[in-house]
Amino acid sequence: MDPMAQSVPQRPRVGRxxxxxxxxxxxxxxxxxxxxxxxxxxMRRLAAEVGSTPMALYHHVKDKEELLLLLLDDYAAGLxxxxxxxxxxxxxxxxxxxxxxxxxxxAWVVEVLVADDLMSDAGLxxxxxxxDAAVACGLTPERAVHAYRSIWYYTAGEIIxxxxxxxxxxxxxxTHRERVFADLxxxxxxxxASIGGRWATLTAQDTYRQGLExxxxxxxx
Amino acid sequence: MDPMAQSVPQRPRVGRxxxxxxxxxxxxxxxxxxxxxxxxxxMRRLAAEVGSTPMALYHHVKDKEELLLLLLDDYAAGLxxxxxxxxxxxxxxxxxxxxxxxxxxxAWVVEVLVADDLMSDAGLxxxxxxxDAAVACGLTPERAVHAYRSIWYYTAGEIIxxxxxxxxxxxxxxTHRERVFADLxxxxxxxxASIGGRWATLTAQDTYRQGLExxxxxxxx
DNA sequence: CCGGTTTTTTATACATGTATAAAAATTAGC
DNA sequence: GCTAATTTTTATACATGTATAAAAAACCGG
Numbered sequence: 001m002d003p004m005a006q007s008v009p010q011r012p013r014v015g016r017x018x019x020x021x022x023x024x025x026x027x028x029x030x031x032x033x034x035x036x037x038x039x040x041x042x043m044r045r046l047a048a049e050v051g052s053t054p055m056a057l058y059h060h061v062k063d064k065e066e067l068l069l070l071l072l073d074d075y076a077a078g079l080x081x082x083x084x085x086x087x088x089x090x091x092x093x094x095x096x097x098x099x100x101x102x103x104x105x106x107a108w109v110v111e112v113l114v115a116d117d118l119m120s121d122a123g124l125x126x127x128x129x130x131x132d133a134a135v136a137c138g139l140t141p142e143r144a145v146h147a148y149r150s151i152w153y154y155t156a157g158e159i160i161x162x163x164x165x166x167x168x169x170x171x172x173x174x175t176h177r178e179r180v181f182a183d184l185x186x187x188x189x190x191x192x193a194s195i196g197g198r199w200a201t202l203t204a205q206d207t208y209r210q211g212l213e214x215x216x217x218x219x220x221x
Numbered sequence: 222m223d224p225m226a227q228s229v230p231q232r233p234r235v236g237r238x239x240x241x242x243x244x245x246x247x248x249x250x251x252x253x254x255x256x257x258x259x260x261x262x263x264m265r266r267l268a269a270e271v272g273s274t275p276m277a278l279y280h281h282v283k284d285k286e287e288l289l290l291l292l293l294d295d296y297a298a299g300l301x302x303x304x305x306x307x308x309x310x311x312x313x314x315x316x317x318x319x320x321x322x323x324x325x326x327x328a329w330v331v332e333v334l335v336a337d338d339l340m341s342d343a344g345l346x347x348x349x350x351x352x353d354a355a356v357a358c359g360l361t362p363e364r365a366v367h368a369y370r371s372i373w374y375y376t377a378g379e380i381i382x383x384x385x386x387x388x389x390x391x392x393x394x395x396t397h398r399e400r401v402f403a404d405l406x407x408x409x410x411x412x413x414a415s416i417g418g419r420w421a422t423l424t425a426q427d428t429y430r431q432g433l434e435x436x437x438x439x440x441x442x
Numbered sequence: 443c444c445g446g447t448t449t450t451t452t453a454t455a456c457a458t459g460t461a462t463a464a465a466a467a468t469t470a471g472c
Numbered sequence: 473g474c475t476a477a478t479t480t481t482t483a484t485a486c487a488t489g490t491a492t493a494a495a496a497a498a499c500c501g502g
Contacts, residue, residue: 016448016497043489055490056451064489114335115383116389120401124410132412145423148377150432161334168337180341181426189355190344195362202366211371211436218435219325237467264459276460277481344445373493 020050022060029071038068038108042144052078054147062138068112069120076122084129088136095133096151096212099126102158113156127152137220146220158208165203230309241271243281247291254292259329262288289333290341295345296327305350309357310441317372317433320347324380334377336395348373356436358441367438379429386424 028049032041043064047054055160061067079216081099084091103109103118119127127148134144184193192199233244249270253262264285268275282288303319305312324330324339333339340348348369354367402421413420 014447014499016451016499018450020451038497042487047225053452053489055439055453055492058490059450063247081247110335114381114385115329117385124405124413125399128410128413131416133257135412140424141412142419145416145420146426146428146431147435149424149428151433153382153432154375154436155378156382157374157376161374161377164334164336168326180345184345189349192345192349195352197288198363199366202363203370205367207367207370211374211440212372214368214434214439215375215436217439218437219439221433235469235477237481239480241481263457274482275458278484281482303470396459403456 018059018174020056020060022053024050025057025060025067026070026074029067030074033071033108038111041067057105065115066111068108069116072106072109072112072125073121076102076118079122081125084133088133089216092130092133092137093209093213093216095126095129096155096216097209099123099130100155100158102126102209102210103155107163110154110160113160117156139219139221150219151212151215154211155208158211222284229265238245239280241273241277241281246278246281246288247270247295250288250292251295259289259332270281284357286336289329290337293327293330293333293339294344297323300343303348307356309354311439313351313354313358313432313441314434314437316347316350317376318430320344321376321379321429323347323431324376328384331381334381339377348388355441360442361439371440372433372436375432376429377434 025046029041029046031047032045043054043057046067047057050057051182057067061070079102082094084094105115130148131141131144134147135141139147180194181192184196186193195202246267250262250267253267253270264275264278267288268278272279278288282291300323303315305315324334350374351369352362353363355368357363360368373417403412405417407414416423
């Protein structure tokens with residue numbers, strides 16, 4: 001019982017020895033997602049992949065949500081961290097853009113975002129840089145955190161809403177929206193009516209950066 | 222076959238007569254949600270409520286997602302529409318706040334947001350007023366739509382992320398986050414480390430309005 | 443070697459959304 | 473009235489996440 005003994009590799013010498021490990025499960029999950037997309041990642045498929053049974057997985061991850069979170073973690077860990085400009089304001093914007101790009105590059109990220117919020121390990125790098133840049137811009141630490149939070153809401157919202165839009169576009173049922181926008185009441189909704197068909201085009205445009213810069217503009221003193 | 226006949230009540234005189242209607246299904250869904258929360262709304266339970274079978278529902282709503290969207294619609298239709306200030310900028314902020322409050326008042330709204338985006342009927346009132354106010358503030362219609370869009374991302378993001386946070390707080394497993402924030406590396410993440418325990422407090426605060434005003438500040442000329 | 447303890451794995455079961463196909467109930471044409 | 477067409481309802485089935493409880497496989501003290 002030497003307290004200075006290596007604490008991690010000190011395996012528990014009791015109980016039935018595990019046939020699979022969390023790492024194996026994660027590695028298998030990566031494989032499955034890589035080749036079949038996140039839609040093909042089911043607990044049963046994953047169990048088959050590691051040569052075990054579905055319920056055995058639950059001894060290594062709490063549930064599927066945690067599994068996805070862990071996948072996202074190591075996706076984020078593998079990302080290049082761009083060099084950030086000196087100027088604090090530019091640094092802030094650049095870091096936020098990098099965060100956004102990271103999320104946008106991972107199609108299934110939405111499923112995790114609605115469940116948890118990326119404040120784990122790899123994701124912290126973005127938070128660190130954004131908060132730090134905000135402080136460098138003259139905000140108090142408290143307001144810098146609030147600023148980060150606002151940027152996070154905006155960013156996560158953009159990712160999620162746009163993903164929803166893409167999903168909607170995928171199955172090509174003529175959307176409720178199109179019908180609604182087709183016959184807008186000019187009396188009660190004159191502005192939208194005057195925009196009419198351009199709405200789809202306009203909202204399809206990528207204005208993340210524009211909005212981000214506006215937000216930053218308003219947040220900084 | 223008079224083409225000028227009432228087009229809507231002209232019921233189709235052919236085929237097996239329906240035993241349930243979309244309106245009945247919706248009314249039943251409202252009852253179920255009202256008394257048991259959205260979690261208790263299952264297709265089977267709903268079928269039982271209308272005295273039918275699960276699959277019969279699918280002739281009146283496309284799927285559960287559409288059902289929720291319809292529920293949200295008439296929730297929104299029932300909301301009071303606040304009087305808006307004259308000053309366009311205040312009007313913009315007030316309308317956005319009203320939109321946010323509307324969403325925040327509906328706990329299960331998140332499930333719909335991630336699937337579709339509230340651009341249906343009742344939700345349009347907010348869009349109309351926000352876009353119109355933005356134009357009144359001097360934006361072109363195009364930029365006004367973009368501005369609305371940014372506000373929408375920010376708002377939806379706030380609602381979704383905060384809901385996730387609340388859900389996480391509900392089941393009291395000591396979150397990954399707490400553990401992560403407990404031992405931050407002061408070398409690589411000095412700023413977050415210096416904030417440390419205050420992070421939870423700070424991010425728990427409601428800063429929606431603050432962020433909104435910053436965003437509006439930056440969006441308007 | 444044996445019974446107890448601990449850990450991991452397995453088996454079984456359930457609730458859910460919904461696909462598919464059959465059945466039922468009506469009208470239209472003859 | 474009979475057959476075909478049309479619409480709605482029902483029955484059955486499947487994949488999914490995961491709860492629960494039993495089983496298996498290793499350790500320990502005797």
